[in-house]
Amino acid sequence: MLDQEYAKQLATVDNLAINDIIAFDKVQKGKSITEDEAEALRKKSLIEGRKNSYIIAADVARHTEQQAEYMQMRGLDDMHYQSLIIEYLKTFERGRLADFDKVLANKLPQVLNDKQRKNKVRNLLQKMCRDGLVVSEGWSWSLPNS
Structure with missing residues (x-):
């Protein structure tokens, strides 16, 4: 209709x-x-x-x-999502994937399903690791030592 x-x-x-x-x-x-x-x-x-x-x-x-x-x-650009992750890590020092999923849940594009949202967050974290913005320590992430 x-x-x-x-x-x-x-x-x-x-x-x-x-x-x-x-x-x-x-x-x-x-x-x-x-x-x-x-x-x-x-x-x-x-x-x-x-x-x-x-x-x-x-x-x-x-x-x-x-x-x-x-x-x-x-949705917003990746730089915005990255800044939210960095702000989280500045405040709480460490974060797990589930934490970042919650932080970004209502900020990611609505057209993404749950699996796509998790992949988006995971891909953001991997890119941030490659760029030296965060470091992965097992199942958690933190800011690199300055």
Whole structure:
């Protein structure tokens, strides 16, 4: 069922065909779209994200007054997440993966499932280790000795 109000807002975006509006409605509702629909919307720079995790693009969010929802779905950049981890370690000296999962739980993109969120946190910690920002000590992390 097409959300009529959302369709009206989408109609204010230039060069959208009815098929685009229907596909957008699916994306907005968190439903899957076909590869053809995704390709058509991507070519027009109207969606972002990966297969099965598409979100509307920033310009569309602006036209449909969904800027806050867009930011929640997109998430923040890795530097922001890293600064939260570093702040945690400055305060508590050590942290486990479960601690960082909790700290970042409501900050990571909403389109990620639990497994993807855990992988994101793990990947952040590994990158931070490679960059010398944190050190891994068994199952916990801490700041390097300065």
